[in-house]
Amino acid sequence: MDILTSSISLGFLWSIMAIGVYLTFRILDIADMTAEGSFPLGAAITAHALTTGIGPVVATLLGVAGGALAGFVSGFMTTKLHIPDLLSGILTMTGLYSINLFVMGMANVPIAGTTKTMFTLLQIGDSTTTTIVIGGIVLAIVIALLVFFFNTEMGLAARAVGNNEDMSSANGINADAMKIIVYMISNGLIALSGSLMAQTNGYADISMGIGTIVIALAAIIIAEILLRHLSFGRRLLTIIVGAIIYRLIIALVLDWGVDPNALRLFYALMLTLFLALPLIQKKIAQVQQRHRNTKQITEENK
Amino acid sequence: MSEPVLEVKGLHQYFEKGTANENHALKGIDLTLDPGEFVAIIGGNGAGKSTLLNSVAGSLPVDYGQIKIDGHDVTYQSVAKRAKLISRVFQDPKQGTATLLTVEENLSLALKRGARRNFWSNGVKRNERDLFRAKLASLDLGLEGRLSAEIGLLSGGQRQAVTLLMATIKQPSLLLLDEHTAALDPKTSATVMEITDKIVHEQNLTTLMITHNMADALKYGNRLIMLDHGQIAVDIKGDQKKNLTVSDLLELFKQQSGAALTDDAILLS
Ligand SMILES: Nc1ncnc2c1ncn2[C@@H]1O[C@H](COP(=O)(O)OP(=O)(O)O)[C@@H](O)[C@H]1O
Ligand SMILES: [Mg+2]
Numbered sequence: 001m002d003i004l005t006s007s008i009s010l011g012f013l014w015s016i017m018a019i020g021v022y023l024t025f026r027i028l029d030i031a032d033m034t035a036e037g038s039f040p041l042g043a044a045i046t047a048h049a050l051t052t053g054i055g056p057v058v059a060t061l062l063g064v065a066g067g068a069l070a071g072f073v074s075g076f077m078t079t080k081l082h083i084p085d086l087l088s089g090i091l092t093m094t095g096l097y098s099i100n101l102f103v104m105g106m107a108n109v110p111i112a113g114t115t116k117t118m119f120t121l122l123q124i125g126d127s128t129t130t131t132i133v134i135g136g137i138v139l140a141i142v143i144a145l146l147v148f149f150f151n152t153e154m155g156l157a158a159r160a161v162g163n164n165e166d167m168s169s170a171n172g173i174n175a176d177a178m179k180i181i182v183y184m185i186s187n188g189l190i191a192l193s194g195s196l197m198a199q200t201n202g203y204a205d206i207s208m209g210i211g212t213i214v215i216a217l218a219a220i221i222i223a224e225i226l227l228r229h230l231s232f233g234r235r236l237l238t239i240i241v242g243a244i245i246y247r248l249i250i251a252l253v254l255d256w257g258v259d260p261n262a263l264r265l266f267y268a269l270m271l272t273l274f275l276a277l278p279l280i281q282k283k284i285a286q287v288q289q290r291h292r293n294t295k296q297i298t299e300e301n302k
Numbered sequence: 303m304s305e306p307v308l309e310v311k312g313l314h315q316y317f318e319k320g321t322a323n324e325n326h327a328l329k330g331i332d333l334t335l336d337p338g339e340f341v342a343i344i345g346g347n348g349a350g351k352s353t354l355l356n357s358v359a360g361s362l363p364v365d366y367g368q369i370k371i372d373g374h375d376v377t378y379q380s381v382a383k384r385a386k387l388i389s390r391v392f393q394d395p396k397q398g399t400a401t402l403l404t405v406e407e408n409l410s411l412a413l414k415r416g417a418r419r420n421f422w423s424n425g426v427k428r429n430e431r432d433l434f435r436a437k438l439a440s441l442d443l444g445l446e447g448r449l450s451a452e453i454g455l456l457s458g459g460q461r462q463a464v465t466l467l468m469a470t471i472k473q474p475s476l477l478l479l480d481e482h483t484a485a486l487d488p489k490t491s492a493t494v495m496e497i498t499d500k501i502v503h504e505q506n507l508t509t510l511m512i513t514h515n516m517a518d519a520l521k522y523g524n525r526l527i528m529l530d531h532g533q534i535a536v537d538i539k540g541d542q543k544k545n546l547t548v549s550d551l552l553e554l555f556k557q558q559s560g561a562a563l564t565d566d567a568i569l570l571s
């Protein structure tokens with residue numbers, strides 16, 4: 001039970017990042033590595049703001065704004081400077097490492113227990129319950145806003161750009177601008193996830209972004225394996241489920257006695273498996289079909 | 303005389319300019335289209351037909367020359383900017399639609415071609431659906447009940463017909479069609495050509511249509527242009543076009559270019 005509630009609470013916070021990654025990964029069809037820099041950026045800005053006495057809501061929103069700015073930089077590099085998207089993300093991520101250090105002033109900024117955070121806004125039960133409630137409220141707002149936006153005139157245009165750029169331009173859509181907007185929303189959400197993570201963990205750390213894109217992608221792929229074709233809103237909901245399942249798997253693996261130092265290796269192996277799963281499924285189906293066929297032929301020849 | 307819809311002046315296009323492979327694809331095209339002209343463009347493979355259309359649409363930067371639409375100089379305007387005046391149907395049915403979006407989402411996107419898109423009003427508006435249903439019904443392909451189907455699930459012919467609707471649901475000054483029936487089977491191709499002709503006449507659209515099919519070029523449109531090696535070799539309008547036969551066309555070509563059409567197999571395919 002404890003494992004389940006803690007997986008739900010962590011899954012909620014991670015799914016905000018996963019949804020952010022989903023926007024670039026599936027709507028724009030781009031693997032944006034900026035994520036690993038904007039996640040700690042959100043944490044760093046919020047942690048710094050909280051320690052200077054800024055309120056938790058504003059501190060969190062400042063983190064989001066920082067992430068959106070990072071998204072703008074990567075979006076600008078790919079669309080206007082024609083730097084390949086993977087490289088743009090890596091460049092921004094690399095630069096952000098220094099910027100995050102500047103913002104934090106050191107490699108780790110603790111958020112003192114007495115500091116007000118998003119998770120002290122409400123007093124409900126223990127810390128896990130609070131994380132679930134606050135995380136759930138934030139998630140609900142995020143999903144509502146995204147579903148609304150991606151069904152507006154501009155949101156529709158943004159989805160069209162990721163799907164078919166020629167068609168979009170031919171219909172007068174400024175493809176570069178749309179891509180930059182999606183980059184900004186995506187990295188704003190990723191920074192929000194980092195910001196909330198820092199507030200629930202009680203510190204921001206320079207290395208907290210490492211490997212996060214793999215976690216986010218795993219949640220997305222689990223969601224897609226669970227249910228194939230879904231409308232945008234339903235897909236976002238299944239990503240939450242994907243993130244929770246992923247946390248559960250990790251919790252069980254740790255419970256099982258796996259060395260925490262091996263965790264990143266485990267993340268990588270698991271995502272590789274998930275990504276290869278459709279192919280593996282197809283191969284299995286082919287082999288089964290071959291068996292059936294051989295059997296039928298032998299029977300016919302009897 | 304009203305203002306021309308399209309004016310192309312001294313258009314030259316090169317590929318790989320300055321290299322050993324330099325290809326002078328368009329060699330000084332001068333072309334003026336008056337309102338309501340429906341031009342069929344024919345010519346052998348590599349004659350420069352697509353290059354001309356891409357230059358007008360803006361997807362190929364102009365090397366030399368000038369392009370005006372409705373009197374506006376668009377020579378250096380982006381594709382998206384020109385979309386206010388131009389709409390386009392591509393050869394590949396996949397290219398003209400956003401396959402993951404629904405039929406109504408695609409039509410709504412097209413309805414706002416060239417207009418500002420805000421982030422507060424619905425992309426697909428309730429009152430648009432009646433218009434979409436009526437337009438789809440006019441295609442006679444049974445698509446009026448499939449507004450919320452993903453457009454990628456439609457067949458090539460259905461999709462090309464919807465793309466035609468998208469290109470004309472907001473009336474363009476100039477409609478560009480680049481072999482838009484070439485990827486379809488003969489029967490579907492004929493259907494889509496009929497729909498094209500109907501829409502062009504209903505809206506009296508000024509149209510540039512590339513076709514690989516000489517019969518279509520003779521049957522449809524009120525003007526015919528033959529491109530050859532990046533130049534306009536034949537340009538026929540009005541009554542002369544109406545009474546034109548394939549053999550007339552071959553004869554004209556011989557007179558204009560000073561050479562017999564050796565590769566007429568391509569043209570007649
Ligand atoms: N993107 C390109 N790069 C290099 N050469 C091209 C390109 N597009 C077209 N060409 C060349 O330009 C000439 C005209 O091509 P195109 O306009 O596509 O001919 P058509 O549409 O009449 O068959 C051809 O020789 C073709 O090889
Ligand atoms: Mg062509």
